Amino acid sequence: xxxSARLDRSLLTLIGVMVLGGMMSYLDAxxxxxxxxxxxxxxxxxxxxIEWVTTGYxxxxxxxxxxxxxxxxxxxxxxxxxxxxxxxxAGSTLAAFAWNAESLIAFRILxxxxxxxxxxxxxxxxxxxxxxxxxxxxxxxxSIPITLGPVVGPIVxxxxxxxxxxxxMFLVNIPxxxxxxxxxxxxxxxxxxxxxxPLDWIGVFTLSPGFAALVFALSRAGAEGFGSPSxxxxxxxxxxxxxxxxxxxxxxxxxxxxDLRLFRSxxxxxxxxxxxxxxxxxxxxxxxxxxxxxxxxxxxxxxxxLLLAPLGLGTLIGMPIAGNLADKLGAKRLxxxxxxxxxxxxxxxxxxxxxTSQVLLTGAQFATGFGLGLVGAxxxxxxxxxxxxxxxxxxxxxxxxxxxxxxxxxxxxxALILQxxxxxxxxxxxxxxxxFWWPVAAAAVVFAAGLLLPGKPEAPAEPVAEPAPSEGALS
Numbered sequence: 230x231x232x233s234a235r236l237d238r239s240l241l242t243l244i245g246v247m248v249l250g251g252m253m254s255y256l257d258a259x260x261x262x263x264x265x266x267x268x269x270x271x272x273x274x275x276x277x278x279i280e281w282v283t284t285g286y287x288x289x290x291x292x293x294x295x296x297x298x299x300x301x302x303x304x305x306x307x308x309x310x311x312x313x314x315x316x317x318x319a320g321s322t323l324a325a326f327a328w329n330a331e332s333l334i335a336f337r338i339l340x341x342x343x344x345x346x347x348x349x350x351x352x353x354x355x356x357x358x359x360x361x362x363x364x365x366x367x368x369x370x371x372s373i374p375i376t377l378g379p380v381v382g383p384i385v386x387x388x389x390x391x392x393x394x395x396x397x398m399f400l401v402n403i404p405x406x407x408x409x410x411x412x413x414x415x416x417x418x419x420x421x422x423x424x425x426x427p428l429d430w431i432g433v434f435t436l437s438p439g440f441a442a443l444v445f446a447l448s449r450a451g452a453e454g455f456g457s458p459s460x461x462x463x464x465x466x467x468x469x470x471x472x473x474x475x476x477x478x479x480x481x482x483x484x485x486x487x488d489l490r491l492f493r494s495x496x497x498x499x500x501x502x503x504x505x506x507x508x509x510x511x512x513x514x515x516x517x518x519x520x521x522x523x524x525x526x527x528x529x530x531x532x533x534x535l536l537l538a539p540l541g542l543g544t545l546i547g548m549p550i551a552g553n554l555a556d557k558l559g560a561k562r563l564x565x566x567x568x569x570x571x572x573x574x575x576x577x578x579x580x581x582x583x584x585t586s587q588v589l590l591t592g593a594q595f596a597t598g599f600g601l602g603l604v605g606a607x608x609x610x611x612x613x614x615x616x617x618x619x620x621x622x623x624x625x626x627x628x629x630x631x632x633x634x635x636x637x638x639x640x641x642x643x644a645l646i647l648q649x650x651x652x653x654x655x656x657x658x659x660x661x662x663x664x665f666w667w668p669v670a671a672a673a674v675v676f677a678a679g680l681l682l683p684g685k686p687e688a689p690a691e692p693v694a695e696p697a698p699s700e701g702a703l704s
Contacts, residue, residue: 259515263383266524282337288444289338311410317347318406321340321406435470435474497615501612506635539592539595547602568679580662600672
């Protein structure tokens with residue numbers, strides 16, 4: 230291997246430091262899922278309210294991601310990385326001392342703003358340090374915590390709640406955040422002088438708030454019905470903000486927060502749709518499964534977290550296989566297969582109850598995780614193959630934003646289904662079965678979208694042989 234392609238010690242050190250900070254954000258996206266029942270009882274709140282402990286975090290991440298890209302250009306990656314970690318640390322500390330559901334949601338939103346700044350900065354800094362010759366291998370290393378973090382979160386949460394109070398789901402972040410800050414001060418290169426960077430303020434105040442209004446409406450619909458004033462107002466505000474953003478994004482001559490013109494590419498549209506639905510399907514499953522094991526099968530919080538291990542194991546095995554096959558087969562073949570496995574795995578839960586074989590459910594979770602591994606990496610690779618070079622940054626931001634928004638909407642949808650009987654309705658075996666149809670439906674759309682993704686990458690052109698010196702030709 231050439232020296233330029235070798236992962237030297239300094240690069241591996243940088244990756245380790247960045248992953249330490251970035252991993253916390255992905256863990257915290259789902260670490261509270263296993264404690265939803267605990268938090269509902271602790272704060273005497275409804276499921277539609279406690280759902281926002283997770284949903285609010287994810288929406289804050291979606292809001293912060295595009296702002297992080299602008300802030301890096303304006304103030305420097307190191308400064309913004311340290312600021313993001315500090316905000317995340319502050320949110321974690323405050324969440325541990327929350328006195329009611331509303332304060333916990335507010336502090337989780339603060340956490341999400343910090344976490345949303347951390348993730349894109351990690352990707353940008355590591356990609357820049359790796360360079361073109363090493364980017365594929367480095368992204369393979371980075372993608373492991375990104376994919377496994379949300380799956381491991383409920384397991385960690387279960388271990389904490391079995392032995393400690395709920396506050397430790399947030400206090401556990403403090404030593405890791407402090408270590409990440411100290412290491413970043415030592416390892417990250419100094420920032421270069423910043424320059425003027427325009428920010429799409431119209432996009433900031435229309436796109437993410439529009440999705441927030443829609444998620445709010447869905448969360449209230451489970452308790453009040455779709456005819457209630459708060460639901461109707463939320464839907465109307467969300468749709469109005471979407472319309473305003475679409476008009477702005479298609480007319481602006483600057484750089485919009487989410488460049489809708491990229492969707493002219495069929496491959497890019499399919500890639501983003503896939504990542505949007507994978508976000509919705511994965512996070513809705515990670516929201517549903519711990520609750521299902523606790524409410525339907527009577528498992529403890531620790532057991533409900535550990536029972537998610539097959540999902541993470543399947544993902545861990547599927548990812549490197551997909552990485553090795555992506556360049557040989559193409560996303561067009563791998564993603565539909567992965568979607569089929571996800572759909573079949575979730576389908577097993579739609580008709581399950583307390584007497585269903587755990588062996589069957591474990592196998593279903595493993596198949597789902599393996600399918601997620603086959604879908605994620607090839608789809609991300611397709612994003613970079615379907616947009617021009619000068620649009621890569623915007624495309625990356627679009628994928629991150631829509632993946633997080635998909636996750637928020639997915640959780641809102643399944644919470645709505647579980648709360649179909651009203652605000653204080655107790656989820657039943659039937660409502661859980663109905664809710665599991667959502668990831669099945671998402672997988673079906675991913676299957677269709679996968680057929681529109683790029684096929685096998687074209688082989689590089691054979692180099693033209695140079696004339697022999699004796700012919701006197703100039704190459």
